[in-house]
Amino acid sequence: MIENFSVDHIDVYINGEKILDNLSFSVQPGEMLGIIGPNGAGKSTLLKVILGVIKPQNGTVEMTHSDTRPIVGYVPQSRAIDEEMPIQTWDFISLGLPHRIRPWLTKKDRILIKETMELTDTSRLAKKSIGKLSGGEKQRVFLAQALVRNPDVLLLDESTANLDPKAQEEITSLVQELCTEQHISTLFISHDIHLVAKYAHRVLYLTRGHYSVGRAQDIIENANMDVLYQPQHVHDALQTSVENRRYGG
Amino acid sequence: MLHYDFMQHAFIAGTIVAIMCGAIGVFVMARGLSFITHSFSHIGFSGASFATYVGWDPLEGLLLFTTVGALAIGRMGVKFFRREASISVMLSVFLGLGILFLSLSTQSGSFTSTILFGSVVGISSRDVWVIVVLTVVLLCLLTLGYKMLKFDSFDPVGAEAAGLPIRFISVAFLLLLSIGVAEAVQIVGALLVFALMTIPASTARHITQSVFKMIVVSAVLAVLGIWVGLTLSYMTNAPVSFYITAFEALCYFLALGWSSLKAKFQPIGT
Ligand SMILES: Nc1ncnc2c1ncn2[C@@H]1O[C@H](COP(=O)(O)OP(=O)(O)O)[C@@H](O)[C@H]1O
Ligand SMILES: [Mg+2]
Numbered sequence: 001m002i003e004n005f006s007v008d009h010i011d012v013y014i015n016g017e018k019i020l021d022n023l024s025f026s027v028q029p030g031e032m033l034g035i036i037g038p039n040g041a042g043k044s045t046l047l048k049v050i051l052g053v054i055k056p057q058n059g060t061v062e063m064t065h066s067d068t069r070p071i072v073g074y075v076p077q078s079r080a081i082d083e084e085m086p087i088q089t090w091d092f093i094s095l096g097l098p099h100r101i102r103p104w105l106t107k108k109d110r111i112l113i114k115e116t117m118e119l120t121d122t123s124r125l126a127k128k129s130i131g132k133l134s135g136g137e138k139q140r141v142f143l144a145q146a147l148v149r150n151p152d153v154l155l156l157d158e159s160t161a162n163l164d165p166k167a168q169e170e171i172t173s174l175v176q177e178l179c180t181e182q183h184i185s186t187l188f189i190s191h192d193i194h195l196v197a198k199y200a201h202r203v204l205y206l207t208r209g210h211y212s213v214g215r216a217q218d219i220i221e222n223a224n225m226d227v228l229y230q231p232q233h234v235h236d237a238l239q240t241s242v243e244n245r246r247y248g249g
Numbered sequence: 250m251l252h253y254d255f256m257q258h259a260f261i262a263g264t265i266v267a268i269m270c271g272a273i274g275v276f277v278m279a280r281g282l283s284f285i286t287h288s289f290s291h292i293g294f295s296g297a298s299f300a301t302y303v304g305w306d307p308l309e310g311l312l313l314f315t316t317v318g319a320l321a322i323g324r325m326g327v328k329f330f331r332r333e334a335s336i337s338v339m340l341s342v343f344l345g346l347g348i349l350f351l352s353l354s355t356q357s358g359s360f361t362s363t364i365l366f367g368s369v370v371g372i373s374s375r376d377v378w379v380i381v382v383l384t385v386v387l388l389c390l391l392t393l394g395y396k397m398l399k400f401d402s403f404d405p406v407g408a409e410a411a412g413l414p415i416r417f418i419s420v421a422f423l424l425l426l427s428i429g430v431a432e433a434v435q436i437v438g439a440l441l442v443f444a445l446m447t448i449p450a451s452t453a454r455h456i457t458q459s460v461f462k463m464i465v466v467s468a469v470l471a472v473l474g475i476w477v478g479l480t481l482s483y484m485t486n487a488p489v490s491f492y493i494t495a496f497e498a499l500c501y502f503l504a505l506g507w508s509s510l511k512a513k514f515q516p517i518g519t
Contacts, residue, residue, distance in 0.1 A: 040328040051410070074410040085279045086458040095400040096408065102393040129458050145407060 010059030034200025073146030083131030365519030367438030
């Protein structure tokens with residue numbers, strides 16, 4: 001479990017262009033933070049900064065764990081999988097295990113893989129080649145690969161885009177369950193304002209040069225969402241978010 | 250035939266090189282490096298020619314040129330060299346260089362054909378030792394790097410996301426590959442290393458779905474190819490590389506046929 005997870009006053013420039021401007025927020029253990037905002041706002045960039053792939057020019061990302069180094073699970077926005085090269089689903093998931101040098105799997109590894117596959121409902125895909133799975137099945141497998149390392153922090157970059165509404169709900173509610181049970185702090189980017197309102201404990205609304213963070217209800221009510229979404233959707237999402245205020249404020 | 254020293258040497262060196270080529274080949278295919286492998290063997294050809302020109306052992310020239318080539322390619326990025334144009338430029342330049350060195354040196358034409366098409370008779374017991382030691386080191390490194398290499402080859406985005414040192418993995422693999430190519434050139438020749446590195450792995454891909462089994466199948470097919478090639482070549486005097494490529498190609502088409510048959514007769518819904 002993560003003790004302290006905060007992003008403090010970070011500035012990020014890419015090719016001289018300011019992408020993130022003095023951004024600060026913190027995330028509680030087991031909290032699900034939804035991230036919304038237009039294309040190009042810097043949402044993916046933010047996750048990469050947290051991951052350590054992009055170094056911010058100013059500011060810091062603080063992530064401290066009670067005893068070890070915090071483990072981060074990350075599902076990137078896009079993935080190039082060669083459909084011709086077969087790698088079986090269980091093997092693909094096993095790649096996410098944290099060991100790097102040992103070429104074989106221990107019994108403990110195998111149990112972990114099996115449990116993760118049951119959790120993400122991918123057991124029946126175990127022997128299938130990853131290239132042959134449907135979009136939704138792949139998303140579950142990607143999630144499983146990120147989860148198999150028992151992360152303290154989970155970063156999901158539009159992981160449920162391209163899925164049918166039912167699958168979106170299933171995966172997101174599964175993630176929420178895991179977060180709460182295993183105290184995983186989760187950041188998930190989504191364009192689905194409904195999903196965010198329903199499952200995120202708090203919301204970060206990010207645009208170029210501005211951001212606001214708070215309860216889903218407040219963000220959706222106060223930020224100028226009509227730029228992004230139809231007024232009716234905003235209204236519906238507001239209704240949903242009222243029931244979900246665990247980490248409010 | 251095995252009571253001849255040279256045949257023993259050919260069998261030992263050939264088998265070991267085949268295991269290595271088969272194993273590395275799976276990652277060559279997964280990383281889309283088949284034509285870079287082909288370029289390495291051409292770089293190796295000019296290295297070997299250079300070695301004879303300055304009076305070194307051919308393997309030394311081969312190793313020098315291919316490893317420097319690997320570092321250069323790694324430095325500039327594999328993406329650049331995957332482009333068709335870059336590959337054709339590289340192939341021609343190094344083939345040309347090789348021809349230049351050969352014409353400058355006093356070696357006979359038989360050396361040229363050995364390096365281009367491979368040879369089974371010229372392998373000394375010292376060569377065998379060098380090949381064995383190099384291959385064992387190579388396979389150990391491959392075993393240690395297996396997990397990371399597999400991750401980066403089959404799921405590059407995921408590997409980067411998981412924080413693996415992908416740049417290092419890429420360069421390290423190119424280096425291993427370049428050493429492997431240098432070794433194999435001596436047995437099957439510069440023009441056909443490519444065949445031994447890519448065909449068995451492609452065949453394996455149609456036979457099995459698991460990465461580890463693919464490596465095993467690929468290595469076995471490569472070894473069988475060498476054995477069949479050496480035996481038939483001994484009996485008929487035709488070049489060993491011809492039999493090796495013919496055997497590997499036959500296996501490939503059989504596997505292709507088998508996998509499409511299997512797909513056809515698979516009951517719907519499974
Ligand atoms: N590697 C990169 N090179 C150049 N520009 C980039 C790179 N990565 C991101 N950007 C730019 O940064 C901005 C934010 O991108 P991104 O974080 O992917 O946005 P979002 O995920 O919110 O849609 C975009 O304008 C994009 O063009
Ligand atoms: Mg993005």
